[in-house]
Structures are given as C-alpha cells and as structure tokens.
Amino acid sequence: xxxxxxxxxxxxxxxxxxxxxxxxxxxxxxxxxxxxxxxxxxxxxxxxxxxxxxxxxxxxxxxxxxxxxxxxxxxxxxxxxxxxxxxxxxxxxxxxxxxxxxxxxxxxxxxxxxxxxxxxxxxxxxxxxxxxxxxxxxxxxxxxxxxxxxx
Numbered sequence: 001x002x003x004x005x006x007x008x009x010x011x012x013x014x015x016x017x018x019x020x021x022x023x024x025x026x027x028x029x030x031x032x033x034x035x036x037x038x039x040x041x042x043x044x045x046x047x048x049x050x051x052x053x054x055x056x057x058x059x060x061x062x063x064x065x066x067x068x069x070x071x072x073x074x075x076x077x078x079x080x081x082x083x084x085x086x087x088x089x090x091x092x093x094x095x096x097x098x099x100x101x102x103x104x105x106x107x108x109x110x111x112x113x114x115x116x117x118x119x120x121x122x123x124x125x126x127x128x129x130x131x132x133x134x135x136x137x138x139x140x141x142x143x144x145x146x147x148x149x150x151x
Contacts, residue, residue: 002097002134003090003114003143004041006034006061007107009128009151011053019051019078030128030151031057035064037130037149043067044096049077049103057128058101079103083110083119090138107131117141126150 009027023031038061048058050073058071076085077100086106090098100107108122111131115123117140123131128151135143 001094001136001138001143002041002132002146003138004038004043004097004099005107005111005125005131005133006031006057006099006101007104007125007127007129008049008051008053008057008101009034009060011127015052021051021053023053023056027053027127028056028060031060032064033151034128034130034149035061038065038099042097043099045069045072045093046099046101047072047074047077047093048101049073049079050075051078051103054101054103058099061099061101077102077106079106081106083113084140086110087114087138087140094137111145113140114138114143115141115145123148 009031011021015021107125111123112121130149132146133143
C-alpha cells in the first residue's frame, strides 16, 4: 500500500467558522506544486476532510491529475480527529493507493503514528506538504516514510 498525506494549502486567516476558511491565491499555487509530485502515481482513491480549504485542495489535485474517480469526503479527517480512527478506516483501503487531504495537527500525528507506533514524534507538515508512506498494511508502526515534499 502507498499512502500519500497532503496538508491543505495556505488558507484565509479568518472566516465565520474554521471549517469555512478558503484557500488563498498562494495556497492554490502551493497545492499545484504538490500535485505535480503525484503525476504518474497510481491512485485508487482521494479521501478528503469536509472543511472548505481541504475540499478546495483536493479539487485542485483531482483536476491536475485528471483523476476519474470522485473525491470521497469523510468526517474523520478534520483537524482534531483521532489518528487511530483514521488508521482504522484506512483498513478498508489497505490494498490500494490512497491520498488523504487533511489538516494539522492530524496529519503530523497520523504520519508519526504510522511510522513509529506512538504519538511522541509527529511529522512536521507545512501548508501543502505532501508525505508518501509505504507498507503492507496501514497499522501503527508498520509504515515507512518514503518522502516528504514541502511546497
């Protein structure tokens, strides 16, 4: 299994609610640079947070890649979601290649948990950073970090 974890691009500082914050022009440029890293990669699914900035990020990636499958919005990819819950859901995609589009602090904690098996060493992820993990199955401590691209 290959798992890519993409943090959304730079977003507005304020909105009526956090989940309504939109990407800035700079954030869209960041996402396009990260999306270029995925060209030619065999993706089976793009799973995305319901927050607007993540939806906009995923839509840009979807368009750049010409990905034919629809985006899959899931409620368990929000900033404060439990990384173990994400891992539990990833079991449904264990034989595929999946892109997750989400937020800090979730993405850093998730990558750290998948690599190290604990929460003590989260991966630093700037806006539009893209991490690639590999492993036989998405379980805590059983995946290897292949690369991190910072936009």
